[in-house]
Amino acid sequence: MAATQSFNRQPMEASVIRSRLRLAGLLALALSALLLSRLYVLQVSDYSRYQTLSLENHIRLQALPPVRGLILDRNGVVLARNTAVYTLQVIPEKVGDMDLLLHEVGKLVDLEEDDIAVFKKNLRRRPSFEKHLLKSKLDDVEAARFAVNEYRFSGVTLEAMLHRDYPLADLTGHVLGYVGRISEQDEARLDSAAYQGVSHTGKLGIESYYESLLLGRSGFEQVEIDAHGRTLRTINRESAIPGQNLYLSLDVGLQRIAREALGNRRGAVVAMDPGSGEILAMVSAPAYDPNLFVDGISRETYQALIQLADKPLLNRALYGRYSPGSTIKPIMALATMDAGVNPQERVFCPGWFMLPDSTRKYRCWKRTGHGSVNLHDAIEQSCDTYFYQTGARLGIDKMASYLFSFGFGKQSGVDLPSEPSGLVPTAEWKRATRQEPWYPGEDVITAIGQGFLLTTPLQLARASAMLASRGRLVKPTLLRRQENPLTGQAQETQVDALSEAPALAINEKDIEWVIRSMTAVMHGRRGTARASGRRSAYRMAGKTGTAQVVSIAQDGEYDAKSLRETLRDHALFIAFAPVDHPKIAIAVVVENGGSGAAVAAPIARKVMDYFFLKRLHRAALTGAFGVFG
Amino acid sequence: MFSGRRLHLDGPLLIGLLVLSALGLVVIFSASGENWSVMARQGLRLGISLVVMVAVAQVSPENLRRFSPHLFAVGVILLVAVLVMGAAGKGAQRWLDLGLVRFQPSELMKLGVPMVVAWLLTRSQVPPRFAIVLLALALTLIPASLVVVQPDLGTAIMLVVSGLFVLFLAGIRWQHVLMMLAAVTAVAPYLWFRLQEYQRQRILTLFDPWADPMGSGYQAIQSQIAIGSAGISGKGWLAGSQSHLEFIPERSTDFIFAVFAEEFGLIGVLMLLLLYLFVVGRCLVMAYHTRGTFSRLLIGSLALTFFFYVFVNLGMVSGILPIVGVPLPLISYGGTSMLTLMAAFGIIMGLHARRRLMA
Numbered sequence: 006m007a008a009t010q011s012f013n014r015q016p017m018e019a020s021v022i023r024s025r026l027r028l029a030g031l032l033a034l035a036l037s038a039l040l041l042s043r044l045y046v047l048q049v050s051d052y053s054r055y056q057t058l059s060l061e062n063h064i065r066l067q068a069l070p071p072v073r074g075l076i077l078d079r080n081g082v083v084l085a086r087n088t089a090v091y092t093l094q095v096i097p098e099k100v101g102d103m104d105l106l107l108h109e110v111g112k113l114v115d116l117e118e119d120d121i122a123v124f125k126k127n128l129r130r131r132p133s134f135e136k137h138l139l140k141s142k143l144d145d146v147e148a149a150r151f152a153v154n155e156y157r158f159s160g161v162t163l164e165a166m167l168h169r170d171y172p173l174a175d176l177t178g179h180v181l182g183y184v185g186r187i188s189e190q191d192e193a194r195l196d197s198a199a200y201q202g203v204s205h206t207g208k209l210g211i212e213s214y215y216e217s218l219l220l221g222r223s224g225f226e227q228v229e230i231d232a233h234g235r236t237l238r239t240i241n242r243e244s245a246i247p248g249q250n251l252y253l254s255l256d257v258g259l260q261r262i263a264r265e266a267l268g269n270r271r272g273a274v275v276a277m278d279p280g281s282g283e284i285l286a287m288v289s290a291p292a293y294d295p296n297l298f299v300d301g302i303s304r305e306t307y308q309a310l311i312q313l314a315d316k317p318l319l320n321r322a323l324y325g326r327y328s329p330g331s332t333i334k335p336i337m338a339l340a341t342m343d344a345g346v347n348p349q350e351r352v353f354c355p356g357w358f359m360l361p362d363s364t365r366k367y368r369c370w371k372r373t374g375h376g377s378v379n380l381h382d383a384i385e386q387s388c389d390t391y392f393y394q395t396g397a398r399l400g401i402d403k404m405a406s407y408l409f410s411f412g413f414g415k416q417s418g419v420d421l422p423s424e425p426s427g428l429v430p431t432a433e434w435k436r437a438t439r440q441e442p443w444y445p446g447e448d449v450i451t452a453i454g455q456g457f458l459l460t461t462p463l464q465l466a467r468a469s470a471m472l473a474s475r476g477r478l479v480k481p482t483l484l485r486r487q488e489n490p491l492t493g494q495a496q497e498t499q500v501d502a503l504s505e506a507p508a509l510a511i512n513e514k515d516i517e518w519v520i521r522s523m524t525a526v527m528h529g530r531r532g533t534a535r536a537s538g539r540r541s542a543y544r545m546a547g548k549t550g551t552a553q554v555v556s557i558a559q560d561g562e563y564d565a566k567s568l569r570e571t572l573r574d575h576a577l578f579i580a581f582a583p584v585d586h587p588k589i590a591i592a593v594v595v596e597n598g599g600s601g602a603a604v605a606a607p608i609a610r611k612v613m614d615y616f617f618l619k620r621l622h623r624a625a626l627t628g629a630f631g632v633f634g
Numbered sequence: 635m636f637s638g639r640r641l642h643l644d645g646p647l648l649i650g651l652l653v654l655s656a657l658g659l660v661v662i663f664s665a666s667g668e669n670w671s672v673m674a675r676q677g678l679r680l681g682i683s684l685v686v687m688v689a690v691a692q693v694s695p696e697n698l699r700r701f702s703p704h705l706f707a708v709g710v711i712l713l714v715a716v717l718v719m720g721a722a723g724k725g726a727q728r729w730l731d732l733g734l735v736r737f738q739p740s741e742l743m744k745l746g747v748p749m750v751v752a753w754l755l756t757r758s759q760v761p762p763r764f765a766i767v768l769l770a771l772a773l774t775l776i777p778a779s780l781v782v783v784q785p786d787l788g789t790a791i792m793l794v795v796s797g798l799f800v801l802f803l804a805g806i807r808w809q810h811v812l813m814m815l816a817a818v819t820a821v822a823p824y825l826w827f828r829l830q831e832y833q834r835q836r837i838l839t840l841f842d843p844w845a846d847p848m849g850s851g852y853q854a855i856q857s858q859i860a861i862g863s864a865g866i867s868g869k870g871w872l873a874g875s876q877s878h879l880e881f882i883p884e885r886s887t888d889f890i891f892a893v894f895a896e897e898f899g900l901i902g903v904l905m906l907l908l909l910y911l912f913v914v915g916r917c918l919v920m921a922y923h924t925r926g927t928f929s930r931l932l933i934g935s936l937a938l939t940f941f942f943y944v945f946v947n948l949g950m951v952s953g954i955l956p957i958v959g960v961p962l963p964l965i966s967y968g969g970t971s972m973l974t975l976m977a978a979f980g981i982i983m984g985l986h987a988r989r990r991l992m993a
Contacts, residue, residue, distance in 0.1 A: 018760040021805035022930045033941050047862040048900040055862025063879045231879040
């Protein structure tokens with residue numbers, strides 16, 4: 006019955022359904038049009054946007070950091086190098102439970118609290134999709150142990166990277182400085198394009214001064230990656246260009262001798278070639294190990310270092326500022342001869358000097374007095390009375406112009422960062438900075454290197470070199486040669502172009518006269534440093550200096566034993582040798598060392614002995630080769 | 635098509651299906667990372683499905699109609715069984731492990747629901763009275779709600795839609811449609827809170843996938859990048875970087891259209907859409923010309939459901955619909971959906987081929 010009913014209803018039902026089928030067909034077409042318009046938008050209108058997104062998705066530009074240039078001494082001894090080390094890097098975004106991860110990693114690798122503290126600090130600072138350093142130097146065992154378990158730690162990778170290393174540690178620390186992680190301040194200062202993929206930059210010393218030479222140029226690698234960040238293949242590659250290898254003028258052997266000669270005193274030794282200005286040794290004691298800074302020094306270690314009274318972080322050779330004491334007497338001697346004073350003219354030294362119309366006594370270091378001395382005697386025996394009179398006669402401005410011409414009171418232009426200029430006082434300077442007139446008494450003490458005058462050991466060495474080269478002021482340099490590690494192409498530092506013409510024309514006879522007196526300091530019967538000049542295989546010229554740290558009351562007694570050590574006099578010494586054709590000029594400062602003759606001069610002698618013995622030794626060797634060659 | 639006619643097949647429809655399926659194999663080969671064994675497996679499934687299609691086409695319309703309620707009842711029982719003891723798979727209980735094969739009863743229901751509704755409407759008059767509409771809705775919602783708690787929102791929606799299509803074709807009155815819409819609007823807030831968190835997330839993501847590009851928006855964004863970066867001509871077969879570098883999740887199954895669109899561009903997309911429209915259009919024409927209300931309703935609703943699958947899948951992959959787990963018919967990798975689809979086309983061909991017998 007149902008069948009019949011449906012048969013009867015068929016035509017009517019068919020027309021209902023057919024009209025709905027037509028409607029459905031139209032609807033389907035409409036929806037298809039909707040889809041097509043959407044796809045048109047995606048594939049045609051927004052095509053370039055999605056194409057960019059797609060490329061960004063799978064093409065990644067990776068920077069290839071350049072290998073930093075090596076630093077070597079003049080004989081090719083490596084002072085700064087790059088060694089391969091393993092580091093642990095974490096991409097926090099890929100880590101589920103960070104504390105659990107640190108705990109688990111800690112079972113395999115020795116994670117110190119410092120490592121974790123620094124890591125956690127960075128976690129808050131830097132985006133979580135970037136790599137964060139967890140531990141910088143894994144030893145081989147740790148690296149191997151982690152490598153085996155790496156699969157367990159998603160987001161943690163073991164990476165080999167080059168690590169700056171200073172094999173001679175504190176011996177060359179002050180000169181080289183160090184590299185450290187690029188800080189926020191560095192980022193603001195540095196050109197980010199040049200530092201693609203580079204994590205460290207020079208912070209001090211040569212590493213900082215020659216940053217642009219050492220850095221090299223980053224390369225790039227265009228790689229295809231998959232959704233998991235795995236590198237699939239390299240599309241394009243531009244290799245990094247390594248930094249220049251820098252050969253310094255330092256002689257590590259000489260450096261070591263100077264360091265050992267200073268022992269555990271505070272002080273500095275600077276030795277240079279008076280002809281070229283090349284610095285042969287630059288030592289500051291105490292020193293520090295620059296390796297501590299490369300991967301970020303811990304707060305505690307740093308605090309400990311800066312709180313030490315000895316200030317090991319201070320490079321005294323460059324930044325230490327000292328009263329030069331009697332070491333400037335040869336310069337004062339030239340000034341007085343230039344002013345027309347006859348060097349043979351005698352002055353009586355009763356052990357003190359008094360300005361006319363004054364009752365104040367300026368004491369000579371020898372309380373009993375030197376008796377009658379001429380200029381030669383005054384230098385040989387370092388008579389203060391003679392030079393008090395010289396100072397009173399010359400006046401500050403004449404003395405200052407001589408001091409300036411010997412390189413004091415201004416930067417030497419050495420290739421190290423933030424060089425201080427020291428201080429050469431003038432009447433004008435005193436008026437400007439202290440609102441006070443210049444007093445005649447200040448002329449008197451300036452002549453023996455006391456008072457406002459401040460010099461650095463480097464400036465003293467340079468002045469010594471100027472005396473040695475008979476009046477030619479050179480620019481001290483550390484960089485001797487730079488070499489391209491790929492091509493081996495080398496570029497020597499041009500020394501001639503760097504030397505300056507002397508500001509004053511110094512009379513040749515006068516300077517020889519002064520040098521004879523300085524020779525007498527070392528080899529004369531009454532020379533202050535005759536103990537250090539005795540039985541040398543070469544002839545030296547020198548001048549001792551003892552600079553007061555505290556002023557002694559008018560009739561007070563200087564008693565080293567009763568003074569706290571840090572208030573004792575600084576011991577100074579400048580010298581060069583051989584007298585006739587000088588090959589080395591040197592300055593030694595020993596803080597609170599007491600007497601320059603007793604403490605500073607022997608150090609210079611040791612350095613020079615090594616320098617000349619080695620030179621003789623090498624001459625003998627080349628001579629031997631000469632026979633066969 | 636002599637042999638076709640004797641086997642109760644339809645030549646144009648068969649050609650359309652074969653072209654689509656072959657295209658599917660080509661895309662799967664690329665989406666699987668040029669894996670021959672994956673393609674071979676899909677080819678085997680296609681073969682089996684075609685055999686099933688031919689077999690189903692041999693069932694007489696009368697038997698099909700008579701056994702519709704039975705098929706439906708069996709389907710409901712199996713759905714309950716799945717819920718009770720179904721093995722867990724992909725975080726959802728959809729499978730029934732029958733030892734050798736894992737069977738998805740919800741797939742059976744994709745045929746069972748339109749069949750039983752067509753059967754119901756054929757028993758009374760067309761257009762249906764309101765009581766019948768309600769009864770049809772009930773028959774649709776029972777299996778749909780069993781599927782939704784699995785939870786499989788995508789299939790549940792498809793089941794409801796397939797039932798509604800039958801009602802629509804049967805000439806349901808517009809005021810009834812409005813009433814249904816009002817009812818849905820009333821219960822929508824309740825349903826929203828009954829949804830699983832990930833389902834809610836998917837719907838929210840539709841409005842702004844970039845709100846969570848590495849999380850719930852990832853699929854949507856990556857597939858849109860794949861489609862958009864193809865341009866008009868596409869990146870070429872096997873050259874889609876988004877898919878080959880594994881940026882597109884589920885690229886062989888639900889998101890295979892992204893792979894296709896990336897490699898073949900707008901031109902390919904247009905061709906694919908035309909192929910689908912050809913298949914749907916051919917079926918609608920067959921529904922138009924067939925005889926018998928049951929045949930007309932069933933062919934029409936199966937064709938519309940097929941189109942709806944295509945629309946929902948392309949809509950979700952191209953980012954105009956939320957991401958519901960609906961495969962792209964005949965292209966996506968996977969056996970069950972292919973089997974169901976081919977069975978549906980078997981029904982369509984069988985019903986149409988014997989239109990003269992349905993007097």
